[in-house]
Amino acid sequence: MITISSTHNELRMQILKLTTKYYEKKWAKQDFVPGVDYIPVSGKTFDAEELLNVVDSSLDFWLTAGRYAKRFEKEFARTMDTRYAMLTNSGSSANLLALSALTSESLGERRLQPGDEVITVAAGFPTTVNPILQNQLIPVFLDVDIPTYNIDTNMLEAAISSRTKAIMIAHTLGNPFNLAEVKRIADKYQLWLIEDTCDAVGAEYTGKKVGTFGDLATVSFYPAHHITMGEGGAVLTSNPRLKKIVESFRDWGRDCWCDPGKDNTCGKRFSWQLGDLPPGYDHKYTYNHIGYNLKVSDMQAAVGVAQLEKLPRFIAKRRENYNDLQAGLSELQDMLILPRETPNSSSSPFGFPITVRTESPITRNQLIQYLEQNNIGTRLLFAGNLLKQPAYKNIPHRIVGNLANTDIIMERTFWLGVHPGINREMVKYMVDKLYEAYGRGDSI
Known part of the structure; x- marks a missing residue:
């Protein structure tokens, strides 16, 4: 019972108990009536746990990425069999970050530069291809197979030119593309491989999770997808260098890797000398990429933590x-x-x-x-x-x-x-x- 002397923790517990009751009243299960009830092609599936998490997070009033985001990244990376998962605000942003990361000067001769070619398909979602154009690269389109709806690999090797640097394609509607052949070609010609896994979380090829074959992979948490945060996405990799580059592009392009609200993670915040900046310039305001702000809020991640269990x-x-x-x-x-x-x-x-x-x-x-x-x-x-x-x-x-x-x-x-x-x-x-x-x- 709430009293004037209740502590904030006691009040918090009361709020969460009422949240469960609200869910039971608001979203009580209803029987399907054929021909009357609409059957949507997609939609969020959730219970009281998602609501409890998002309310719990909101009571912290930590409005950027925080404890739930860190937990989700760790648990999702483990689920997907990758070393790292970097949260972002959408699957489309994940694609933009993954492709943009490959333009980093820190990758030396392998970096993508304007005019380089990226192999892809035209039968798919726009934001698999858009980052290619947004980075002034040239998409090279191949046809797809019916009825797998994935890239037809028969012309894949013929598509390689002296400017080809990467392959970026999706696992269409959750069906893995021919990873054996795509990976063979990527390895043979030293091409970067980005797996758009936005529609394919949990799919496997030869018993191995999709999203683990390429250099980078992407995921979406839009309500239509396998799990949701409302808006949200992630970039996956097991490469520490690519992880740092993706996080830089996501976080304004900065060189600093401190979590939100944290300072001096590196232990030498005022001891760096980078570019033409004066020695000791604050590392939190040192930028080595032309980046974005594509982070998530902790309330979004809180929903994702509950969804991941399901x-x-x-x-x-x-x-x-x-x-x-x-x-x-x-x-x-x-x-x-x-x-x-x-x-x-x-x-x-x-x-x-x-x-x-x-x-x-x-x-x-x-x-x-x-x-x-x-x-x-x-x-x-x-x-x-x-x-x-x-x-x-x-x-x-x-x-x-x-x-x-x-x-x-x-x-x-x-x-x-x-x-x-x-x-x-x-x-x-x-x-x-x-x-x-x-x-x-x-x-x-």
């Missing part, structure tokens, strides 16, 4: 929903191309991609409109063909081979949700509506 069951539920859709739609394969996992991989599905065959009497757009009319959420495979988007009309680039499958994805592909908030009753409803769209009644 990650294994989130992934298991995504796989269950994916497998149920795969089995349920098997009798529609004459009309629809269903997804396929990359050989030697175990996906961590972000969504369930479907490509409408040319034999289909209804188009992709007609089909998704039918599903949306029946309260089933759909999404296209992001940008489709990025080069057909208005913003990319005049960008400098190279194409190796053709982008035939990329164009097919633009015209005929969409995806359905598999997130943990979708239950088997919802999956059956989605399957039934797809059969109904083709005049075949309920699913087999």
Whole structure:
């Protein structure tokens, strides 16, 4: 009971108890009503723990990265089998930091410089490619495979030129790309490899976590993703030098590596002499990169700490929903191309991609409109063909081979949700509506 003499710790405990009660009242579980309740393609799944953590953090009023951020970085790095995880404010910022880090002068001859080339694909999300352009580099586009929706590696070696310095591609919708071949080419030509793992947390290739094959990897914690902080992302690496560079670009470009609110971690704050600065210039205000401020708040990290505990069951539920859709739609394969996992991989599905065959009497757009009319959420495979988007009309680039499958994805592909908030009753409803769209009644 709250009294005028209650200590702040006693008040804190009362607030947290009330927070749990608030969650139970506000977000009480409701039964799914087919055709009435909307089935979103993505969404946050949480319980009272996330709410408790964010309230607990807010009571500290530590508004930048703090105890929860440090804990999350340590636990997430361990989860992903990497040495380091550096939190940032979004997956898009993680991509920007990862690619920008490779432009650091401290990397010597291997640094990326304006005009250098980075191999990627056009069938994906814009912010996998944007950092290439933002750093005045040249994207080299390869086509993708259907139905894995990942880079077609048949032309990968042919794409290498004297200016090629890196490969930056995503594991599409949680399905790992052909890491054996991509890594072989990267090692052979001494190319940097950035794995965009934003949609693929928990996926594995040859029994090893994706995000551990490249020099750097990136993750997103937007509500659509495997775990969420609302906004948020991370850069992963096991390379101490790259860790320091990423943190510098994230934290204004400074050379200092003190945590927020800390001073003199290096023990010689006023003893450095860098650049043309006078000896003893405050290390906290010494900059060796043209950086940004892309940090997170501790309240975001607090949500992530609670989410991380649930990650294994989130992934298991995504796989269950994916497998149920795969089995349920098997009798529609004459009309629809269903997804396929990359050989030697175990996906961590972000969504369930479907490509409408040319034999289909209804188009992709007609089909998704039918599903949306029946309260089933759909999404296209992001940008489709990025080069057909208005913003990319005049960008400098190279194409190796053709982008035939990329164009097919633009015209005929969409995806359905598999997130943990979708239950088997919802999956059956989605399957039934797809059969109904083709005049075949309920699913087999």
